[in-house]
Amino acid sequence: MQRSTDHEFYQRVPRPVGGMAKSYPTGYPGYLHSHPRAQLLYAESGTMKVTTERGAWIVPPHRAVWFPPEYPHQTAALSPLEMRTLYIRSDSCPRGTPHEPCVISVSPLLRELVRRVTAMPVEYDEDGRDGQVVRLLLQEIDWSPAYAVVMPVLRDxxxxxxxxxxxxxxxxxxxxxxxxxxxxxxxxxxxxxxxxxxxxxxxxxxxxxxxxxxxxxxxxxxxxxxxxxxxxxxxxxxxxxxxxxxxxxxxxxxxxxxxxxx
CATH class of the missing domain: 1.10.10.60 (Homeodomain-like)
Known part of the structure; x- marks a missing residue:
């Protein structure tokens, strides 16, 4: 399978984790959507605004956002954005995975593992080195919520x-x-x-x-x-x-x- 920048493609890849790299220009507004798989959103560079029914987060590069499966959200680019996204099959989510969206810290090791997963073959060898990288990545995620402020969404x-x-x-x-x-x-x-x-x-x-x-x-x-x-x-x-x-x-x-x- 060839890589894609269509998020729908990664919902059906025959592997526990699908990693997508995609660029967005400043001012990209995003749109409200959800995914069958859980999602880890991480910006290699740039700043994103992530909006849910609970409010909006401004997320700089040393933070990532976690979404459980089927959780509606909208991701906008506040600057040129190099997005790295992991789509994780529900039965492969680690223990302690939050049931609500949250912002988490990205350690230097986690950052490098995300880079690797979004560059490796879509149908990576689960029993080989790439499979070990994926398993290490899932273990490296610290589910303790990072300190983050949710901006209320104004409607009036x-x-x-x-x-x-x-x-x-x-x-x-x-x-x-x-x-x-x-x-x-x-x-x-x-x-x-x-x-x-x-x-x-x-x-x-x-x-x-x-x-x-x-x-x-x-x-x-x-x-x-x-x-x-x-x-x-x-x-x-x-x-x-x-x-x-x-x-x-x-x-x-x-x-x-x-x-x-x-």
């Missing part, structure tokens, strides 16, 4: 109007009263809508939005001082404090894969 058009403006200019510092004009709603109504749809105040939602929106820029190596200016903060320290408050770690710790400590 008035909130979406605010989100659209902040997407184009995340450093916009308007108050809730000023945003009410953009949303064509009273400040009180806008505050109530944010609390109803996100479970948080507008200010907390905006902090979370900024922290997650900053991840692609962090992954590209943008300096914290430049990030602070872009995202509406007067100093690098103020931006870093907001990021740690939202993500639980500093920007440098997050890029390095560090988890929060007590």
């Amino acid at each position: 058009e008035r909130l979406l109007a605010v989100e659209r403006v902040l997407l184009s200019d995340p450093g916009d510092t308007r108050t809730l009263e000023a945003w009410a004009t953009v949303a064509a709603a009273s400040p009180r109504t806008l505050a109530r809508l944010f609390l109803k749809e996100t479970g948080m105040s507008f200010r907390c939602w905006r902090d979370q939005f900024r922290a997650l929106t900053a991840l692609p820029y962090l992954a590209k190596g943008m300096q914290i001082t430049n990030l602070a200016s872009k995202f509406g903060y007067e100093t690098a320290g103020a931006f870093a404090a907001m990021f740690k408050r939202v993500m639980g770690v500093t920007p440098s710790q997050y890029l390095g894969g560090s988890e929060p400590t007590s």
Whole structure:
């Protein structure tokens, strides 16, 4: 069998694991879909936005996303994306496999194993070296959820109007009263809508939005001082404090894969 970039192809490969390598351009929106097999999504480079009914994750290269079989999701590219995807047959999933989607850390060894599996023959020799690589990969996955923030999916058009403006200019510092004009709603109504749809105040939602929106820029190596200016903060320290408050770690710790400590 020849390799394919069609995800449907890998649902029927006669092996426990099928690995697909595929490139996506910046701005690729994705679409809502699911797979008969479980799925491990990993970006070799670039940043992806993964959306489910539970919310949206911004996923940098040192993280991966796990989906159980038949779980609807949408994957978008926030930058040029080199995606590496493993489709795992249900009867081959390791013990402890989560029944809900989650973000996990990618160790250096796991990264190399994913690279190998997406490059080996589709019908690899299960009893040979390639089969051993697949078995090692499945054992190497650490199912402990990595620290990740889920961004609530906004549905009310008035909130979406605010989100659209902040997407184009995340450093916009308007108050809730000023945003009410953009949303064509009273400040009180806008505050109530944010609390109803996100479970948080507008200010907390905006902090979370900024922290997650900053991840692609962090992954590209943008300096914290430049990030602070872009995202509406007067100093690098103020931006870093907001990021740690939202993500639980500093920007440098997050890029390095560090988890929060007590």
